[in-house]
Amino acid sequence: MSEELESGVWASVKETVKTIVYALLIAGTFRTLFFQPFWIPSGSMKDTLLIGDFLFVNKMAYGYSYASCPSIKIPSLGVDIDAEDFCGVFKGAEKRFLGSEPEVGDVIVFRHPVTGVDFVKRLIGKPGDRIQMIDSVLHINGSPVELERVADFEEPYAPQGAQNSIPRCANTVTSQGDTCIKERYIETLPNGAKHSILNIAVQRADDTGVYTVPEGHYFFMGDNRDNSVDSRFPQSEGGVEFVPAENLVGRADRIIFSSAGRSMLAFWTWRMDRFFEVVE
Incomplete structure (x- = not known):
């Protein structure tokens, strides 16, 4: 190989490497500062979010903290880099940079306080709010929320998503392919925010004590109320608490x-009908 040709090859390789590095830096900056992709793996937010929905999470909505840094997990390659590895020095800061207050009813991605795993749930209680479930009805600051019964939510009784999750049903199903039914309601929060919730059966989390949300914390619940491990459950049971x-x-x-x-x-x-659908 002539020196001129060798020099040209190396120059081409260097330019390719530079292009890749710049692209990764731009993508990393975009993901850290603006939007983060999130894949819905479970049915805890049905029917607002379904297993297999793909979102871009708006990081600008509430400002920035250590949790705004990306986590990179590729089990097949043994890669497990947590947000704390990038930005742990900022953990424990009293305020979020450019922070703004979330609204009750927002659907939010957050890091589990213990495991650091990303969760997606609906914000139900802000600091000082008193939250309680009584006979499957959400109560906020001593008052029940408004509920309107609407058409049942129906889906096939079959494995769903990469985890092959089997849905829970309010009706009796006997074989794969049967119609799985859940009761559906429109819930109206005190600030007027409306969203759909599902009911499957009577269970422990349908009647709770009063949770008083401490300063600097939030209370979250899934819309699929009987199939969501959320702030109603202690961390010892996999819940998120506050x-x-x-x-x-x-x-x-x-x-x-x-x-x-x-x-x-x-x-x-x-599901073409869900492409670019607004989350409410």
Whole structure:
């Protein structure tokens, strides 16, 4: 190989490497400061969010904290880099940079206070609020929320998503492919925010004591009320209890893509009607 050709090859390689590095830096900055992709793995937020929905989480909505830094987890390659590895020095800060207060009813991605795993739930209680479930009805500051019974939520009784999750049903199902039914209501929060919730059966979390949200923390619940491990449950049972303000990652504003199958490449399972749908 001539010196001129060798020099040209190395120059080309260097330019390619520089392009890749710049692209990664731009992508990393974009993800850290503006939007973070989030894939819905479980059914705790049905029917607002379905297993296989793909979101971009708006990180600008509530400002920035250590939780705004990305986590990179690739089990097949042994990669497990947590947000604390990048920005742990900022953990424990009293205020979020450029912070703004979330609204009750917002659908929010946050880091679990103990495990650091990303969760997505609906904000139900802010600091000072008193939250209680009585006979399956949410009470905020001593008053029951308004509920309106609407058409049942129906889905196939079959494995869902990459985890092959089997849905829980309010009706009796005997075989795969049967119609799985859940009661559906429109819940109106004190600030007027409306959203759909599901009911499956009577269980322990339908009647609780009073949770008083401490300063600097928030109370979250899933819309699929009988299939959500949330702030109603202690951390010893996998619950989240009260979530510190610094653990908020961002607001889920819009579904970008949705697939009912195990892989996003299975185009015949795409839910085209959910593409770019607003999260309410």
